[in-house]
Amino acid sequence: xxxxxxxxxxxxxxxxxxxxxxxxxxxxxxxxxxxxxxxxxxxxxxxxxxxxxxxxxxxxxxxxxxxxxxxxxxxxxxxxxxxxxxxxxxxxxxxxxxxxxxxxxxxxxxxxxxxxxxxxxxxxxxxxxxxxxxxxxxxxxxxxxxxxxxxxxxxxxxxxxxxxxxxxxxxxxxxxxxxxxxxxxxxxxxxxxxxxxxxxxxxxxxxxxxxxxxxxxxxxxxxxxxxxxxxxxxxxxxxxxxxxxxxxxxxxxxxxxxxxxxxxxxxxxxxxxxxxxxxxxxxxxxxxxxxxxxxxxxxxxxxxxxxxxxxxxxxxxxxxxxxxxxxxxxxxxxxxxxxxxxxxxxxxxxxxxxxxxxxxxxxxxxxxxxxxxxxxxxxxxxxxxxxxxxxxxxxxxxxxxxxxxxxxxxxxxxxxxxxxxxxxxxxxxxxxxxxxxxxxxxxxxxxxxxxxxxxxxxxxx
Numbered sequence: 228x229x230x231x232x233x234x235x236x237x238x239x240x241x242x243x244x245x246x247x248x249x250x251x252x253x254x255x256x257x258x259x260x261x262x263x264x265x266x267x268x269x270x271x272x273x274x275x276x277x278x279x280x281x282x283x284x285x286x287x288x289x290x291x292x293x294x295x296x297x298x299x300x301x302x303x304x305x306x307x308x309x310x311x312x313x314x315x316x317x318x319x320x321x322x323x324x325x326x327x328x329x330x331x332x333x334x335x336x337x338x339x340x341x342x343x344x345x346x347x348x349x350x351x352x353x354x355x356x357x358x359x360x361x362x363x364x365x366x367x368x369x370x371x372x373x374x375x376x377x378x379x380x381x382x383x384x385x386x387x388x389x390x391x392x393x394x395x396x397x398x399x400x401x402x403x404x405x406x407x408x409x410x411x412x413x414x415x416x417x418x419x420x421x422x423x424x425x426x427x428x429x430x431x432x433x434x435x436x437x438x439x440x441x442x443x444x445x446x447x448x449x450x451x452x453x454x455x456x457x458x459x460x461x462x463x464x465x466x467x468x469x470x471x472x473x474x475x476x477x478x479x480x481x482x483x484x485x486x487x488x489x490x491x492x493x494x495x496x497x498x499x500x501x502x503x504x505x506x507x508x509x510x511x512x513x514x515x516x517x518x519x520x521x522x523x524x525x526x527x528x529x530x531x532x533x534x535x536x537x538x539x540x541x542x543x544x545x546x547x548x549x550x551x552x553x554x555x556x557x558x559x560x561x562x563x564x565x566x567x568x569x570x571x572x573x574x575x576x577x578x579x580x581x582x583x584x585x586x587x588x589x590x591x592x593x594x595x596x597x598x599x600x601x602x603x604x605x606x607x608x609x610x611x612x613x614x615x616x617x618x619x620x621x622x623x624x625x626x627x628x629x630x631x632x633x634x635x636x637x638x639x640x641x642x643x644x645x646x647x648x649x650x651x652x653x654x655x656x657x658x659x660x661x662x663x664x665x666x667x668x669x670x671x672x673x674x675x676x677x678x679x680x681x682x683x684x685x686x687x688x
Contacts, residue, residue, distance in 0.1 A: 267322030397427030425480020
């Protein structure tokens with residue numbers, strides 16, 4: 228009997244192994260600092276439909292953790308404490324009460340809350356494999372899947388009840404479905420683009436960067452390297468569609484969830500909390516608007532979203548005390564994120580990146596002339612979209628004063644991995660046609676590097 232190779236089954240196997248690595252490696256880990264308020268807040272959102280805790284992060288990821296805790300039947304003593312009844316955003320003490328004082332093992336609570344995070348990670352792996360495979364073929368798809376599924380940085384943070392893996396997944400999904408809409412506008416692709424963008428905005432507030440990103444993509448795609456009247460009209464039409472996607476994502480996805488999860492948040496309490504939180508906010512206009520809408524029916528859910536966004540903006544401006552290069556400082560400076568990204572990634576990854584860049588340099592002439600023919604942007608849509616996102620996110624990151632870890636770079640990982648995998652696949656395709664001898668050596672080198680990369684991740688586990 229002959230067994231046929233099924234790419235989907237093989238991909239599912241790789242993803243399952245990565246999920247098992249993530250789940251089993253977190254069994255003996257204590258909850259990290261940020262998980263405590265996130266778990267408590269998520270549980271309160273689901274059981275009480277009251278979003279008074281942890282408003283500086285959108286609810287989606289915390290909701291998943293809260294849903295996972297429902298079968299445990301935790302006691303409700305945490306809701307009797309002052310951290311819930313009177314404190315303003317008493318997230319820390321409330322979270323400790325839920326995790327450590329609920330008559331259920333804290334380890335059980337932690338593992339249950341973390342499991343949905345690994346499902347988000349699994350979806351990100353599948354979507355990255357799918358998109359890379361659609362663009363470059365099976366070889367690139369599996370290279371990309373191995374690189375994300377066995378990334379020690381990605382797995383480390385995919386296990387935790389934090390918003391960073393959700394942000395990376397949300398950005399990947401929103402961009403995938405937005406590009407699909409640009410390729411083939413229809414009601415279905417419009418709905419998928421709006422839904423995925425809305426879910427991304429509900430994962431982490433830094434995903435608001437998708438708004439200018441999508442606008443630029445739509446206009447450039449519409450122009451396609453020309454400035455004729457027809458191209459300008461097409462660009463304007465694409466801009467209009469993009470604006471509608473943004474409006475639909477907020478009105479039909481973000482706002483409804485906030486509306487539901489503030490139903491039992493007493494308007495007087497929400498107003499008092501908002502006044503306290505926004506008391507030191509810099510812009511009086513923004514502060515007054517958010518305070519004004521805090522107790523208004525219907526719109527107070529949307530206002531609560533704006534409150535969280537304002538809190539994130541204020542904290543990003545203020546920075547965070549860190550230990551960096553032998554000193555305790557307020558910020559790490561422009562070199563912080565490039566440095567930690569470089570030292571956190573395995574050596575095998577950087578060797579693969581070097582191979583991809585070398586291939587790009589020596590094979591760029593294969594597509595020379597496409598820009599002159601006016602098809603550069605349409606023929607290379609994925610590549611320049613991925614590069615544009617990296618340029619935007621890296622620019623914001625380098626300028627940021629909130630330097631508290633490599634996890635803030637997770638939204639760049641899928642796009643960098645797809646670019647590197649795609650370029651390696653292009654190199655192999657070229658060698659398959661022009662140089663069969665070197666193909667063996669290059670294929671062996673890539674296979675060994677991927678094996679080394681995977682082995683290191685398993686060894687760390």
